[in-house]
Amino acid sequence: MRVPIVAGNWKMHKLPDEAVALCQALIPRLGEFHNREVVVCPPFTALASVAKALEGTGVALGAQNVFHEPSGAYTGEIAPPMLKALGVKYVILGHSERRQYFGETDELVNKKIKAALEHGLKPIVCVGETLEQREAGITESFVKGQVEAAFSGILADDAKQLVVAYEPIWAIGTGKTATSQQANQVIAVIRKALESLYDGATAAAIRIQYGGSVKADNMAELMQQPEIDGALVGGASLDAESFARIVRYDD
Ligand code: PGA
DSSP states (O other): OOOOEEEEEOOSOOOHHHHHHHHHHHHHHHOSOOSOEEEEEOOGGGHHHHHHHHTTSSOEEEESOOOSSSSSSOTTOOOHHHHHHTTOOEEEESOHHHHHHSOOOHHHHHHHHHHHHHTTOEEEEEEOOOHHHHHTTOHHHHHHHHHHHHTTTOOHHHHTTOEEEEOOGGGTTSSOOOOHHHHHHHHHHHHHHHHHHSOHHHHHHSEEEEESSOOHHHHHHHHTSTTOOEEEESGGGGSHHHHHHHHTTTO
């Protein structure tokens, strides 16, 4: 059985003090959560203070990006061991905003995934089509290609460490969610692609989230779909009450 994973992507929001305050508001609202993993991904500058605020809570810490070299002359970059040293467990890679605004290619994302795994970080790898691609009817082939590129050269045992986030770009921050059936359908295609790359057992072990305008009032319906194993939540993760309600979608 795959344990659902709900991750909050705080993007470029929250100063360290604000991030700690958000954690302090969130923790009591989460209460005891069973049979799911909860992750928050603050910006780099708040990781250290959020790590402290999360101690003993069962909520895991994630980062939003990492470079693929362990150290060196790469001004402005952050290496996997630096995140590891702060207690980071997950790292979002290949988010569409990084692909769109920072020129991240499938090849770079694959390098980052390998580097993260090598240093004991679990990648949350984002894939998803644009509105134009959906309208042109190439969603499934495009997303399948992104998944194949992301997992290229990764062995089955390592592949099981990855989480995939299917995030249709047209649904991110727009208030337009994919219907739960649309999301489930593409996620099923992703799982099929993983089965072809590896085998049925490996594909069945990899968690695949949906992301894109997930809110407290659409989460339960999304989670009813058999292939959806959780959510990557942007905007709604910045509010303690709404993120807690998303995590507790089945209360
Ligand atoms: P959103 O963002 O929930 O604000 O649509 C999701 C994401 O970009 O991960």
